[in-house]
Amino acid sequence: MKNLIRSIFNIHDFELSELDFGDLYISNGDRKYYWLVVEQNNISRVLELQDEWFEKSKEHIDTKEFVKNTSLLVLANNDKNEIKKKEILLIEEDPFQFKKYVLLFTSDIMKQLLEQTEKGNPEKILELIVNESVFNNYKSNYSEPSWRHLLYNLAHKLPFLKINVEVNQTLDNLFEEAEKTLVEKELLEYSELIEKQHKEGVLSELDNLDLDELIELLDNKTDNGN
Structure with missing residues (x-):
C-alpha cells in the first residue's frame, strides 16, 4: 500500500521527504499544503503519537502553512479484522494537529486492486475511479469487501486527486x-x-x-x- 500511495503522490507532483516514522509530502503548486503518511496497524495509538509526529515533521518544515494545512493519512492493514469503525471515527473526528484519514485494507483486497490497476499504475487508478460501471457495481455491493471498496475509500481519503477522465456524471455527483x-x-x-x-x-x-x-x-x- 505504501508504494501505491507514493505513486499517486508522485503523479500529482508532490515532493517526498522520508522520515523515520512515515513519508512527508509537500505540494509543488502555488498553494502549499502537506501530507504525512504513516503505516500504523495499531490505530488505537494514533492519537497518542500524533503530537510526536507533528513536532518531528515541523523540524523539516516549520512554516505557517504547515501548521494550518497538513493532513495525516494512516495506512492500516486489517487482516486480523480487529479494527472497529468506532476507532476510525474517533481518529478522523479528532480536531488536533492534523486533519486525519484512516485507510483500511487487507492483503487480499490490496492484491486484487493491484491486479485491476496494472500493479498500482496511478493513471489506471484514476481511470477506474471515474468509470461508471465500476462505480455502479460498488454501489450495488457496497457492504461487501472488494477492490472497488478500497478504490473508492482511497479516492475519499485523498481529496486532492486530479480526475482527468470525462464521464457522464462528475465524481462529486x-x-x-x-x-x-x-x-x-x-x-x-x-x-x-x-x-x-x-x-x-x-x-x-x-x-x-x-x-x-x-x-x-x-x-x-x-x-x-x-
Missing part, C-alpha cells in the same frame, strides 16, 4: 448519489437490527440513540457474521 444510497441502506439495517434486539420502538427510537450506540450495534452485527 457520483459520491453524492452513493452517500445517499448508503445512508438509506444503513438506516434500514440499523432499524432491522434494533427491531430484532428490542422488538419495539424501531424507527421511532432512532432519535433516542446516540452515535456511539448505533456504531456499537453495527459492530456487533458485523462481528456476528451478519
Whole structure:
C-alpha cells in the first residue's frame, strides 16, 4: 500500500521527504499544503503519537502553512479484522494537529486492486475511479469487501486527486448519489437490527440513540457474521 500511495503522490507532483516514522509530502503548486503518511496497524495509538509526529515533521518544515494545512493519512492493514469503525471515527473526528484519514485494507483486497490497476499504475487508478460501471457495481455491493471498496475509500481519503477522465456524471455527483444510497441502506439495517434486539420502538427510537450506540450495534452485527 505504501508504494501505491507514493505513486499517486508522485503523479500529482508532490515532493517526498522520508522520515523515520512515515513519508512527508509537500505540494509543488502555488498553494502549499502537506501530507504525512504513516503505516500504523495499531490505530488505537494514533492519537497518542500524533503530537510526536507533528513536532518531528515541523523540524523539516516549520512554516505557517504547515501548521494550518497538513493532513495525516494512516495506512492500516486489517487482516486480523480487529479494527472497529468506532476507532476510525474517533481518529478522523479528532480536531488536533492534523486533519486525519484512516485507510483500511487487507492483503487480499490490496492484491486484487493491484491486479485491476496494472500493479498500482496511478493513471489506471484514476481511470477506474471515474468509470461508471465500476462505480455502479460498488454501489450495488457496497457492504461487501472488494477492490472497488478500497478504490473508492482511497479516492475519499485523498481529496486532492486530479480526475482527468470525462464521464457522464462528475465524481462529486457520483459520491453524492452513493452517500445517499448508503445512508438509506444503513438506516434500514440499523432499524432491522434494533427491531430484532428490542422488538419495539424501531424507527421511532432512532432519535433516542446516540452515535456511539448505533456504531456499537453495527459492530456487533458485523462481528456476528451478519
